[in-house]
Amino acid sequence: MGGPGTVAAIRGQTAVVLRDAGFGEPAVNNLKTEDYPDGAVPGDRGESEINDGAGRIVSIGPRRSKLVRLRAEHGRMALAKEHVIAANIDVAVIVASTTSPPFRPRLIDRYLVMCQYGGVEPVICVNKIDLQQPDDAALAIYTDLGVTWIAVSAETGEGMDRLQALLQSKTAVLVGHSGVGKSSIINALTGEKSLQVGAVGTDRRGQHTTGSSTMVEWSPDSS
Ligand SMILES: Nc1nc2c(ncn2[C@@H]2O[C@H](COP(=O)(O)OP(=O)(O)OP(=O)(O)O)[C@@H](O)[C@H]2O)c(=O)[nH]1
Ligand SMILES: [Mg+2]
Structure with missing residues (x-):
């Protein structure tokens, strides 16, 4: 099982995905990728799959817009990271x-x-x-x-x-x-x-x- 969907919420290491197909898959493991080191966020489009009862997001699509907070690193805004x-x-x-x-x-x-x-x-x-x-x-x-x-x-x-x-x-x-x-x-x-x-x-x-x-x-x- 798997397929495209929209991330509706993140709870710790888990993502709640609204599957386009409209059937249940309440919580899957969030994914951290090279492009998205902090993993998926609400609104992300992605593919998820379930293997042996364990679900996970396997890919996150490009973001056409984003709401970002800049977090200071080591107390310095010059080194700020996107959150x-x-x-x-x-x-x-x-x-x-x-x-x-x-x-x-x-x-x-x-x-x-x-x-x-x-x-x-x-x-x-x-x-x-x-x-x-x-x-x-x-x-x-x-x-x-x-x-x-x-x-x-x-x-x-x-x-x-x-x-x-x-x-x-x-x-x-x-x-x-x-x-x-x-x-x-x-x-x-x-x-x-x-x-x-x-x-x-x-x-x-x-x-x-x-x-x-x-x-x-x-x-x-x-x-
Ligand atoms: N009089 C009045 N009170 C309001 C109105 N909107 C919200 N409140 C009250 O304001 C308080 C806070 O409302 P919430 O909806 O919990 O505020 P919130 O922005 O979601 O707050 P957080 O979840 O803490 O970020 C509650 O007591 C509400 O009943 C309004 O239009 N008029
Ligand atoms: Mg609230």
Whole structure:
């Protein structure tokens, strides 16, 4: 057995692959290759096979885009190594919140650089507008840069139709500080409560509720 598929999640040394053929193969060994020394990441296209009950990824296809964090080596950014978070993405939804946690443009700017570097289209999504309106003056610079930004509330659903339209038929990844509402937005989009949502503490920091990335397939018709 074997065949092409898309890597949906990585758990330690194991990859969860969504096979194109649509039948089960929940977890296979991740592969480290010369081209991809850190192995497959969510969004990678690859071939996997099962022999004697043990599954493994046997090849990883070329990446048409990637979201990359640069990790300093020996404390030096000049020697930084690429750490790929996700591959073959069309859109990165950079999620921020108007409040709780407070709006922090610095991380947005870092993600914009990552998008430019990896060939991913950025969309800024300012969440929690039911609690506080977005700071239009602070966001005007992104309009000037030609970056789309939208304001939403995962809680009330306001603005979510606009986000849904932007993501139609796209492979997207949601990034942003802990507690801004990434899991809540995915649950609101898919109409499911599949991802755990964590309260923001009294210090208004998130709790890093979601520990790893998972690809979720959804169609607006099913929500
Ligand atoms: N009022 C309000 N609260 C929201 C909204 N979206 C999310 N929250 C709340 O914010 C808290 C954090 O939401 P999560 O969806 O867990 O945030 P996350 O970005 O996935 O956080 P991590 O997984 O830790 O990175 C939860 O208490 C949510 O109920 C919103 O639009 N309005
Ligand atoms: Mg989460």
